[in-house]
Every structure is written in C-alpha cells, then in structure tokens.
Amino acid sequence: MKPARAWWALGGLVLLLAWGGAVRAGAAEEARVEALFTQKIESSWFAPGFLAKVPAAQVAAIVQQLSGSLGTFEGVRPEGADYVAVFERGEVPVSLSLDAQGRIAGLFFRPPRPRLASLAEAKKRMAAWPGAKQLLVLKDGEPLVQLEGERRLAVGSAFKLSVLAAVLDAVESGALAWDRTVKLNEDYRSLPSGRLQDWPAGTPLTLADLAGRMMAESDNTATDHLIHLLGRERVEVYAYENVPLLTTRAAFVLKANSELRRRWLEASRAERRRLVAQAEARPLPSLAGLMAALPETEVEWFYSARELCELALRALDTPLAGINPGLARRDAWKQVAFKGGSEPGVLNLTTALAGEGGSRYCVAATWNAADLDENAFYGLYGAVLERLARERP
Numbered sequence: 001m002k003p004a005r006a007w008w009a010l011g012g013l014v015l016l017l018a019w020g021g022a023v024r025a026g027a028a029e030e031a032r033v034e035a036l037f038t039q040k041i042e043s044s045w046f047a048p049g050f051l052a053k054v055p056a057a058q059v060a061a062i063v064q065q066l067s068g069s070l071g072t073f074e075g076v077r078p079e080g081a082d083y084v085a086v087f088e089r090g091e092v093p094v095s096l097s098l099d100a101q102g103r104i105a106g107l108f109f110r111p112p113r114p115r116l117a118s119l120a121e122a123k124k125r126m127a128a129w130p131g132a133k134q135l136l137v138l139k140d141g142e143p144l145v146q147l148e149g150e151r152r153l154a155v156g157s158a159f160k161l162s163v164l165a166a167v168l169d170a171v172e173s174g175a176l177a178w179d180r181t182v183k184l185n186e187d188y189r190s191l192p193s194g195r196l197q198d199w200p201a202g203t204p205l206t207l208a209d210l211a212g213r214m215m216a217e218s219d220n221t222a223t224d225h226l227i228h229l230l231g232r233e234r235v236e237v238y239a240y241e242n243v244p245l246l247t248t249r250a251a252f253v254l255k256a257n258s259e260l261r262r263r264w265l266e267a268s269r270a271e272r273r274r275l276v277a278q279a280e281a282r283p284l285p286s287l288a289g290l291m292a293a294l295p296e297t298e299v300e301w302f303y304s305a306r307e308l309c310e311l312a313l314r315a316l317d318t319p320l321a322g323i324n325p326g327l328a329r330r331d332a333w334k335q336v337a338f339k340g341g342s343e344p345g346v347l348n349l350t351t352a353l354a355g356e357g358g359s360r361y362c363v364a365a366t367w368n369a370a371d372l373d374e375n376a377f378y379g380l381y382g383a384v385l386e387r388l389a390r391e392r393p
Helices: 027-038 048-053 056-067 119-127 156-173 207-217 220-230 232-236 248-256 258-266 269-281 287-293 305-315 374-391
Strands: 007-009 014-018 073-079 082-087 090-098 104-109 132-139 142-147 181-183 204-206 335-343 346-354 360-368
Touching (some): 027 073, 056 104, 119 142, 119 374, 132 305, 132 374, 156 207, 156 220, 156 346, 181 207, 220 232, 248 258, 248 269, 248 287, 305 335, 346 374
Antiparallel strands (some): 132 142, 132 360
C-alpha cells in the first residue's frame, strides 16, 4: 500500500485523496462514481485503509467543491481506463478503484473541465482572464487556435524543455551516452521540486536518470546537474532569448536577494553572466526566505507558446519525455511529451502529442497574473486536450 497522501500536485493539477491495494470492477466502479455525485456519501462505501487517511466527510466536501458550480448532474461515462462525471456545464474526471468487498480503496480527481463547443471557445474563455496569457494549439505545425502565441511570457519549469533538447543533441551527436554516470555535486544542489536535493553528495546518477527525473518530477537538482554536465552554452542553443541561461539554483538566489535581483534586471548580457556565476556560488536561500520574496516574475525564464511547442515536438520521440503525461490521456495517443511550470504568478502547461494516423499536435498555454485561478487553468487545458483526443480535428 502506498503512503497516505492528500495534496494538489502542480498547483492543482490532480487531487489524490488516497490510493491503496485495489482491483478494477467496471460497472461497479461506474455506479460508485455516480453515487459520489448524487447521493449522501457514507463511510460504509470506503475501505478502512482509505478512511484512516481521508474521512468520508472530507470526501463529501471535496465533491461539493468540485461539482457545486457545474449545474445538473447528467451521468457518468468511461474515459479510457477512468470515468468522467458529466454535468450541465462541465465534467469532473475521476479515477476510482474498489477492494475485494466493493469498497472504495482509491480515489483520484482532476479539476473540473468546462464543456467546450469548439476550440475557439477555449480561446474566448482564456482571453477574458486577467493578466498576460497565451494559448496555442498546433496540428502538424499549423495553428488550430492561437491567442498571442508569439509573445514571450514567464513559464517557470517549462524551460527544462530546452535542457532536454540539449541532452538529445548531445546523445544524437555521440558527445554523451544515456548511461554516462556523474556524481551528485554539492555545489549543484537546488531547492524543490524534486527529491535529489535530499540525496547525499557523491551519489552516482546516469544521464538517463537525471533527464527522467527532470521531466517526470521537475527535479531542480537534476536539471542543474544536466546544465553543468552539458555546458551552459550548449543548452543556450535551445534557450532562445534566455541567455545567459539561469540554473534553478541561480534563479532562487536572485529571487530571494533584492540587491542581486536589482543588479540582474539592470545588467547587460555580459554582466549577467558574471552575476549567474556569483549567484551559483552563494548559499541557497531558505524556503521561507524565498517565499517571502514571491511572487517575483522578473527573474524568470521567458518563452513564447510557439517556442515551447518547437521544443516539446522535438522531444516527442523520446520516451522519457512522456513518463509524466500531464493532463493527456496516455491511452488516447501513440506518444506524449509533457512539461509544465508552476510558481506564484506563473502557470504553464505544454504537451506534444502524436496520433496513430501520424499527425502531431501541440498544446501550450501560459498565464502570468498576480491572482491565478489554477483550477480554471488546468480545467480549460484538460478540456482542450480531451477535445483533441476525441475529435482529432
């Protein structure tokens, strides 16, 4: 059994209430999903192990939060291996599993999706949001929908697609091999996300392991090790105007230090290279110190939606780019490549998709604003992906 968890991942991408040993039960699962949204939720519906982590009253509150604004319940439909609770004005994707006694042992929600009449409706909805935003949907390089897709906005960890592009270039040229091993370097340690920041210095890691952790877990320490292994200039070939390229460690130091941040914003490109080196040599800020300086979106990585799609499509043939498929249904596509970014004031999701018929799609969305509605962003993006999966325009 996996440990108890109750968290929003990627700032609201999914809500995992609990997941334990369970079996799939087809029609019984579908009926239980319907009951969650139409009946009073009872403790007897849940396995003891589930209730030890999440009480039934908490499930009821979350269900109400997810469905309260969606109107009349209309039914449940299968979606791949999972289900969707369908309402008058939206949908709630649900993964649910039952134990041998038919009790809920695992429950997994995604944010509600609006019911879109067209891709153009997604553009219209996003255009009404405050702040700076972009939406780009490509099919074989041509836009199906575009909302300011050429402007560069802050994208957070989505910049790691540039690092992956440089990794692929190094492997394809023979400069590096996937089994190349490096040792975890104390000087390249960063802050979360990820787990490698907690591992002891000297731990051996392969190139494939570092790249996989960067893409699947957005591991910042793995990312910085890759930048140093490749050489910053090699990554900058794929970083567009993000030169000099910030490591995550340098970005955290600059964000948390008002004097360094001021100098960075006023500096020339040559002066910024010196500042990056200075920042990387400084101690990491505490998480408390960093959070006190946020939101801070001037020390950032800036990409247009089209640039992110170019990078994601380049990565599409690389299996590790799809270890974490984001909001895309893996069973609906031949291949998936995904990377997102999330921090105060910044949201991005970028997904490249290959269909069985050979067409290649990309959906990139970015939102910069002081007050972000993460559920609205993830829900709208998920609705766009699902429309592509079902209709393949």
